[in-house]
Amino acid sequence: MKISAALAKELSGLPERATVMVVGEVDTGKSTLVALLARWFLSTGRKAAIVDADIGQADIGPPGFVSYGFPEQDFDSLKAVTRRASYMAGNTSPYGRGLNVAAGVQACVRDAKREGADVIVIDTSGLVRGVAGRQLKCAKAETVRPDLIVILSTPGVETLAGHLEHLGFHVRRFLPIPGARAKAAEERKNSRISRWNSYLGSNLRLIAVDLSRVKVCPWWGETRHVDTEYVPHGTVAAIQDPRRPGFHIPCVWMVAGQTGAELQPSILVPQDVEGEPVDVADGGPADGGPELVWVSGYKLGLEGTRVVSA
Ligand SMILES: Nc1ncnc2c1ncn2[C@@H]1O[C@H](COP(=O)(O)OP(=O)(O)OP(=O)(O)O)[C@@H](O)[C@H]1O
Numbered sequence: 388m389k390i391s392a393a394l395a396k397e398l399s400g401l402p403e404r405a406t407v408m409v410v411g412e413v414d415t416g417k418s419t420l421v422a423l424l425a426r427w428f429l430s431t432g433r434k435a436a437i438v439d440a441d442i443g444q445a446d447i448g449p450p451g452f453v454s455y456g457f458p459e460q461d462f463d464s465l466k467a468v469t470r471r472a473s474y475m476a477g478n479t480s481p482y483g484r485g486l487n488v489a490a491g492v493q494a495c496v497r498d499a500k501r502e503g504a505d506v507i508v509i510d511t512s513g514l515v516r517g518v519a520g521r522q523l524k525c526a527k528a529e530t531v532r533p534d535l536i537v538i539l540s541t542p543g544v545e546t547l548a549g550h551l552e553h554l555g556f557h558v559r560r561f562l563p564i565p566g567a568r569a570k571a572a573e574e575r576k577n578s579r580i581s582r583w584n585s586y587l588g589s590n591l592r593l594i595a596v597d598l599s600r601v602k603v604c605p606w607w608g609e610t611r612h613v614d615t616e617y618v619p620h621g622t623v624a625a626i627q628d629p630r631r632p633g634f635h636i637p638c639v640w641m642v643a644g645q646t647g648a649e650l651q652p653s654i655l656v657p658q659d660v661e662g663e664p665v666d667v668a669d670g671g672p673a674d675g676g677p678e679l680v681w682v683s684g685y686k687l688g689l690e691g692t693r694v695v696s697a
């Protein structure tokens with residue numbers, strides 16, 4: 388599949404270094420289009436980054452996080468993009484989390500540019516209607532000022548499209564991707580589970596959390612009370628990414644029998660990221676382990692170390 392001649396013309400008119408955001412209702416083909424756009428930019432010899440701001444149907448990192456990565460030439464879908472860094476949003480629904488998502492998008496764009504991206508393509512969630520959709524999408528756009536906003540045009544996105552135009556953005560409307568199909572709730576749920584398992588991988592590490600030295604904090608985006616005195620098994624958590632200030636390593640809080648010591652919680656983290664070991668002791672206490680763990684209100688169902696609901 389290729390982009391239309393009209394869209395290619397629009398892209399050709401962009402500056403050499405540009406940011407493009409794709410906006411549309413659910414199941415209109417946003418993620419498919421983001422991959423096509425990134426491939427088109429790669430074919431022009433530019434270094435492209437993809438920022439995945441769809442925290443519900445995340446493709447690059449685990450759900451609940453805004454992530455980015457650099458696609459390889461001829462990659463076929465967003466799921467094939469290696470995660471570079473993630474910013475915690477706290478849950479899978481963008482309702483009430485617009486500020487976190489906007490902060491995450493800004494961090495990802497800034498870091499991708501610092502790493503030499505010429506072009507950044509931003510994938511977004513399908514929340515475009517009403518106040519929530521407007522706030523979320525306008526805040527995202529304002530934080531990074533994209534050079535082009537591609538709207539996958541349906542009646543439901545039109546009010547938002549008008550707002551983005553009034554804010555002075557270069558907005559262009561295109562038809563939804565032909566063949567894009569609606570995903571059932573079950574398929575969305577399975578996709579979240581599979582994203583978590585593929586993020587965690589099979590090479591996992593359990594790091595004991597010594598509560599007498601580790602600070603446990605509710606994530607700043609939490610809208611509901613999070614009990615940091617007793618964090619439930621399966622809670623989505625995060626620690627600072629030692630290699631990337633301002634980013635987070637997604638992890639899962641484990642308790643109850645998983646470590647053999649009932650009262651000693653631990654966090655489940657991938658053994659390595661991009662082939663590099665995750666050295667959580669960097670900058671942490673001398674005996675290793677993180678100094679601070681952020682916890683969210685987002686809970687995963689686990690069987691052993693496998694995610695079975697998300
Ligand atoms: N040309 C096509 N032929 C067949 N299937 C397609 C085509 N384009 C997209 N799809 C499928 O349609 C579904 C919706 O597309 P996609 O995931 O790109 O939409 P989206 O707008 O990103 O959805 P969401 O709102 O969940 O993020 C996906 O399962 C995708 O694989």
Ligand SMILES: [Mg+2]
Pocket residue numbers: 417418419441444510511
């Ligand atoms: Mg999508």
